[in-house]
Amino acid sequence: MTGIKRPPMQTLNTRRLVIDIPCRADGYPLDLTIESGQVWGVLGPNGAGKTTLLHTLAGLRPARSGGLYLDDLSARELKRRALSQQLGLVFQDRQDGFPATVLETALIGRHPWLSPWQMEGADDLVMAKRSLEALDVLHLKDRLVSTLSGGERQRVAIATLMTQSPHTWLLDEPTNHLDLHHQVAVMKLLTDRAAAGNAIFMCLHDLNLAARWCDHILLMYPNGGACWGPAERMLVPNALERLYNQKLATVEVDGAPFFVPRRD
Amino acid sequence: MIRPIALPLLLLALASILAMVISVGVGSVAIAPMEVVSVFMGEGADLQRTLVLELRLPRTLSAFATGGLLAVAGALMQVLLRNPLADPYVLGLSGGAAVGALLAMLAGLGGVIVSGSAFAGAMLATLMVFGLAHGTGSWTPSRLLLTGVVVAAGWGAVITLMLAISPARELPGMLYWLMGDVSYARAPWPGLGLLLVVCVVVVPLGRSLNVLARGPMQAAALGISVRPLEWLIYVLASLLTATAVTMAGSIGFVGLVIPHMLRLVLGNDQRLILPACALAGGTLLVLADTLARVVIAPEQLPVGVITALLGVPTFLYLLYRSR
Numbered sequence: 001m002t003g004i005k006r007p008p009m010q011t012l013n014t015r016r017l018v019i020d021i022p023c024r025a026d027g028y029p030l031d032l033t034i035e036s037g038q039v040w041g042v043l044g045p046n047g048a049g050k051t052t053l054l055h056t057l058a059g060l061r062p063a064r065s066g067g068l069y070l071d072d073l074s075a076r077e078l079k080r081r082a083l084s085q086q087l088g089l090v091f092q093d094r095q096d097g098f099p100a101t102v103l104e105t106a107l108i109g110r111h112p113w114l115s116p117w118q119m120e121g122a123d124d125l126v127m128a129k130r131s132l133e134a135l136d137v138l139h140l141k142d143r144l145v146s147t148l149s150g151g152e153r154q155r156v157a158i159a160t161l162m163t164q165s166p167h168t169w170l171l172d173e174p175t176n177h178l179d180l181h182h183q184v185a186v187m188k189l190l191t192d193r194a195a196a197g198n199a200i201f202m203c204l205h206d207l208n209l210a211a212r213w214c215d216h217i218l219l220m221y222p223n224g225g226a227c228w229g230p231a232e233r234m235l236v237p238n239a240l241e242r243l244y245n246q247k248l249a250t251v252e253v254d255g256a257p258f259f260v261p262r263r264d
Numbered sequence: 265m266i267r268p269i270a271l272p273l274l275l276l277a278l279a280s281i282l283a284m285v286i287s288v289g290v291g292s293v294a295i296a297p298m299e300v301v302s303v304f305m306g307e308g309a310d311l312q313r314t315l316v317l318e319l320r321l322p323r324t325l326s327a328f329a330t331g332g333l334l335a336v337a338g339a340l341m342q343v344l345l346r347n348p349l350a351d352p353y354v355l356g357l358s359g360g361a362a363v364g365a366l367l368a369m370l371a372g373l374g375g376v377i378v379s380g381s382a383f384a385g386a387m388l389a390t391l392m393v394f395g396l397a398h399g400t401g402s403w404t405p406s407r408l409l410l411t412g413v414v415v416a417a418g419w420g421a422v423i424t425l426m427l428a429i430s431p432a433r434e435l436p437g438m439l440y441w442l443m444g445d446v447s448y449a450r451a452p453w454p455g456l457g458l459l460l461v462v463c464v465v466v467v468p469l470g471r472s473l474n475v476l477a478r479g480p481m482q483a484a485a486l487g488i489s490v491r492p493l494e495w496l497i498y499v500l501a502s503l504l505t506a507t508a509v510t511m512a513g514s515i516g517f518v519g520l521v522i523p524h525m526l527r528l529v530l531g532n533d534q535r536l537i538l539p540a541c542a543l544a545g546g547t548l549l550v551l552a553d554t555l556a557r558v559v560i561a562p563e564q565l566p567v568g569v570i571t572a573l574l575g576v577p578t579f580l581y582l583l584y585r586s587r
Contacts, residue, residue, distance in 0.1 A: 060484050084487030095479030097346050100532050104474075111475050112487040116468035119535075164486065 008167045009070045009086050011035045012057065012199060017066035019056045021049050027224030029066055034168060034216075039194045040201040041210035041231070044220035045244055050203040051092055053220070054170050057201065058089040084112040088166035090157045092173050092203075102148070102156050103141040106132055109163030124163075131162035134189060136182070150177035158186060162193075169193065171202035175209060187213040207259045211235050219243050269536045276543035280328065283547045287324045287554040288316050292562065326511055327446045327553040327567070328546035329455030331518050333508035335545025336462060338519025339526075339538055340501040343477050344494060345405040351520040352505035355412030358516070359419025360389025361509035365441055366426045369434055378441075379510045386506035389415065394498060444515030444568030446553050455511050459546075462500060463539050470535030473497070477532065515568045518545050521575045528582045548574070 016029040027049065034040055042050050055061045057068065059075050068075040070086055078086075088109075100108075106128040107120050114120065132138040135155040140148065145156060154177045161169060169190070175183045183206075190200045191213055204210045210217060210231070217234035220226050221243060228234065235257060237250050247262040289295040295303075295312055302308045303316045334352065341350040352358060364385020368378040397411035427438060466473070472493055476483045480490045508515075522545045526537055552570035559565055 058485055060481065079487075080484065080489050081487035084485060089485045091481060091485075095481060097479045097482075098343070098477040098532055099527075100478070104532065105478070108475055108478060108482075108486065111471060114471065116471070 008197075010167075011071055012087070012168045012201075013069040013071075014057070015067045015069060017056070017068065018064045019049055019052050020062060020064040021052055025224060026064060028226045030218075030226060030228075032218065032228060034199050034201050036167070036197050036199050037194050038199055038216050039191055039214045040199075040216045040218060041214035042201070042203045042218045042220060043207065043210055043240075043243065045222055048220040048222050049224075050220055051172055054089060054172050054201075054203060058087050058170050059083050060089070081112050084164070084166065086167045087170060088161045088164040088168070089170040090161050090172060090174055092176065094153055094157065099144050099146055101142055101144055102132065102137060103128060105145050105156055106141075106159050106163045109160045109165075112164065112166075127165070128159075128163045131159040132156070134162060135159040136185065151179060151182060154178055155182065155186070158189075162189075167197075168199045168201060171200070173203050173205060175204070175206060183209065207235075207240065211259065212254075212256050269533075272530055272536065273539055273543065276540055276547070280543050280547040280550070283550040283554075284324050284328065287327070287550045288320045290554050290558060291315075291320060322452055323446055323553070324550055325452035325456060327549045329452050329459055330446060330508045330512040330515065330546075331522075331549025331552075332459045332542040332546035333455055333504045334515065334518040335522035335541035335548075336459070336466075336538055337501040337504035337508070339523035339534070339541045340473075340497050340504075341519070342523055343473050343534060344497045344501070345409055346477065346479070347405055347409055348524065349520075350409060351516075352501060353514065353516045353519060354416065355409070356393055356416035356419055357386050357389050357502060357505045358509055358514040359416045359423065360392070361386035361506065362442055362514050363419055363422050363426070364388070365513070366423065366430075366438055369438055369441070370426060370430055382513075383506045383510045386509050387502065389419070390498075390502040390506075440566055441513040443566035444513045444571075445566050446512045446549070447564060452511075455507050458504065458507055459542055462504060463542050465500075466538045467535060469493075469496075470533070470538065473534040473538075474532070477534070512567070515549070515571060517568070517571050517575050518548060521579045522548060525579060525582055528585075 012034040014030045014032045016031065018026045018029050021027070042053065044050050052061070056063050059068065059080070070078065075083060107124060109131075110120055110124040110127065114124070129138060129141070132141055135158055137152055137155045137159060140152060145153060148156065154174070158171070158174055161171070171190070174186055174190070178186060187209060190202070194200050214231050216228065217231045218226060218228040219234060219239060227239075237248050237259070240259065241248050247264065249260045249262050251258045251260065285297050285300050289297055289300045293315060295316065299308060299312060300316060303312055308316075338351045341352060341355065342348060344350070361382040362385070365378050365382035368381035393408070393412045393415050396415070397408040423442065427435065430438065472488055475486050475488055476490065476493060484490050505519075523537065523541050526540050526544055530536055530540060548571065549567065552574060553567045556565040556567045556570045
């Protein structure tokens with residue numbers, strides 16, 4: 001737990017941010033304020049720019065215009081390493097690099113916190129193991145990642161982010177490949193992290209997971225339009241039908257709306 | 265990444281010292297290992313001192329440096345391209361060096377000029393591959409690898425052409441150079457020095473390399489400036505290869521096989537793999553060179569033949585055994 005240079009941030013802000021999607025006109029500029037304790041869900045049809053937005057927020061690709069701020073500090077003024085102490089990202093598609101075991105993969109998350117000459121220490125190991133435990137993959141720790149199932153890999157990726165322990169967690173479809181039980185377990189873990197002071201910002205394809213677990217929603221339309229706000233104001237059938245170009249039926253389960261696509 | 269690092273390195277260091285003692289002792293006049301050690305301690309007869317310190321040791325050290333440089337360069341290239349096939353030779357660096365060296369030989373020049381020309385050829389090949397692979401878009405590992413392979417094929421054609429038109433008396437020297445030969449390598453220190461420097465440099469770089477091996481996007485998300493790191497690796501690997509090729513001609517196979525063997529046994533922590541490559545690559549080439557001197561003594565074989573003959577079965581066996 002060395003190398004902490006600044007107190008943890010509180011909010012991630014975008015100011016008039018327009019993401020850069022090649023061959024597309026400027027979208028609606030985003031003024032998001034993602035605060036500690038919030039769980040954001042980003043909804044939108046394929047190709048609306050959800051992944052591009054996440055990569056832009058993580059500082060991995062430049063925005064077309066506008067800025068990204070950690071509290072009041074422009075992300076541009078931060079070094080990559082300092083940025084990755086505050087923002088972490090789970091990618092949608094795994095890049096399979098060189099073979100590595102599950103434990104090695106999780107330990108990689110400590111990289112931003114260690115100086116070049118430092119080896120991972122006992123407490124880094126404890127953090128990695130605790131994260132793997134939380135994602136229910138500790139028993140796989142000596143397996144090569146390439147031999148795991150899709151859902152197990154997804155959980156290892158989330159465990160790596162947890163080991164990285166940034167303030168703001170960006171996740172691209174974290175429930176991909178997960179069975180029902182682990183979907184719920186992951187969403188529970190994420191809301192717990194938010195309750196503990198982190199901020200969660202994730203793309204989702206499952207409306208109902210968003211309705212059940214997210215307190216803030218960003219809707220991204222394929223034409224570049226966007227609207228955002230508290231979940232109960234965003235998750236109304238009209239807006240969602242327009243978003244997905246799909247008729248929906250709504251029922252109520254456990255006090256939350258549950259959306260079912262209609263057949264016609 | 266949590267394995268003890270010291271033990272495997274210590275074992276490899278012992279193996280390389282052992283290989284060097286054997287290598288120095290073997291030859292037309294055999295010298296027992298204990299006598300070799302006593303010469304190193306500053307004792308022993310004059311004849312033995314001359315034989316060991318002036319004739320055999322420089323060659324042995326050159327072989328060690330060459331093997332170490334090639335293995336480390338191969339390991340770096342494989343991380344850079346995240347492709348197990350990457351190797352300085354596959355990427356056309358040795359082809360450029362060979363063309364440089366053969367040109368000098370064709371011009372009737374010798375010694376230092378051949379070496380310098382080989383070095384220049386290797387660096388030119390490096391620039392060519394990187395420049396062309398960059399093209400007008402971004403460079404991706406597969407694009408870089410393809411460019412390297414195609415450029416290497418081009419060098420191969422030029423080499424064949426030069427062999428075809430060169431006078432017969434030049435041919436044996438040229439062929440020996442192409443097959444790799446340490447018998448004329450008499451100045452091991454630049455190579456050894458570079459090897460040592462790189463091993464020290466990659467220790468603080470090692471964890472970044474581990475992260476880069478997970479893919480460039482993941483590496484960037486974990487705080488690595490990917491592009492500068494990739495350039496650094498490429499320049500380092502090219503420098504290592506150019507130095508090795510300059511010392512001993514083109515010896516293939518070491519850069520491809522040693523890193524793989526070590527990964528199969530030691531795992532994937534670059535902080536361990538890179539110094540281990542230096543030691544194991546050096547040891548392999550020292551042993552291969554010893555064999556090359558002994559098998560059909562008093563004639564000598566090109567060491568590149570031995571590395572391939574030793575390496576291929578060992579590598580296939582390890583691959584077959586692995587998961």
